[in-house]
């Protein structure tokens with residue numbers, strides 16, 4: 001049985017004992033273990049059923065910690081970290097030997113982030129170790145944004161969930177790579193391309209366009225974050241409203257801005273599984289700013305598109 005607790009001492013103890021514990025961050029809940037202990041990190045993969053080729057993010061307390069685990073750190077990292085860390089920005093950098101291969105899935109690079117949540121920071125400070133943590137969901141499922149979400153999915157598999165309330169941001173961090181003398185967004189997130197440009201100028205590329213390139217960030221797999229009810233994208237949810245099918249509608253237009261959409265997005269994904277519909281539809285948001293990360297998650301959560309033809313729904317599976 002898993003216990004939900006608000007006591008950070010429990011989390012400190014679990015990490016130091018080599019156990020895995022769910023921890024709150026400002027983005028989504030993470031499933032953390034001592035990032036320097038191979039056996040502890042292995043447990044994360046086992047619990048999540050995460051494929052071994054998918055590397056984890058190493059969470060650290062302060063900017064000075066980055067160079068403990070990464071080398072050849074360009075100035076841009078410090079400029080960005082000073083502005084956005086602690087916060088939802090992850091730096092992919094050449095790794096130092098001290099980081100076990102299991103954390104990086106055998107890559108020469110390591111992803112490092114300073115989480116902003118007070119409780120997570122306390123655990124980092126008290127344990128004095130970096131914490132490797134993916135999102136606290138089973139592989140391929142929706143990232144959890146509350147302690148209850150974690151509990152429902154991982155009950156019995158971990159001893160504790162540290163309850164830090166609902167995650168303020170609601171979608172995962174932006175993953176920014178500094179490998180190979182270029183700066184590239186591997187996963188769009190809360191920190192937008194514009195936010196990055198404000199600090200380091202526009203001398204970097206956005207998403208990788210080269211299809212021949214190996215998947216650099218396995219989180220970029222096409223399907224991810226998926227509800228079990230098949231979700232379809234539609235141009236305009238209103239168009240489907242007078243059709244008499246039993247389907248769920250995720251209406252993002254009711255939120256007052258994109259931040260509110262991000263904050264509620266994964267909860268909306270969860271809602272269409274309970275009660276269960278045959279399928280559900282969703283309309284993307286405007287593809288700009290934070291909308292890029294939101295649309296990325298919608299793409300990954302959906303199985304295809306629906307178009308309306310002569311008053312009938314036509315399904316286009318990806």
Ligand code: TXA
Nearest residue numbers: 027030055056109110111134135172173216217218219
């Ligand atoms: O907001 C977040 O980033 C959350 C919280 C818990 O910090 N974590 C999270 O972790 O979303 P995860 O494991 O679900 O996603 C991490 C992403 C994956 O897409 C992974 O492939 C990528 O980061 N990643 C990790 N290490 C990498 C590396 N060395 N090179 C390229 N991509 C890497």
Ligand code: MG
Nearest residue numbers: 134135143219
């Ligand atoms: Mg994840």
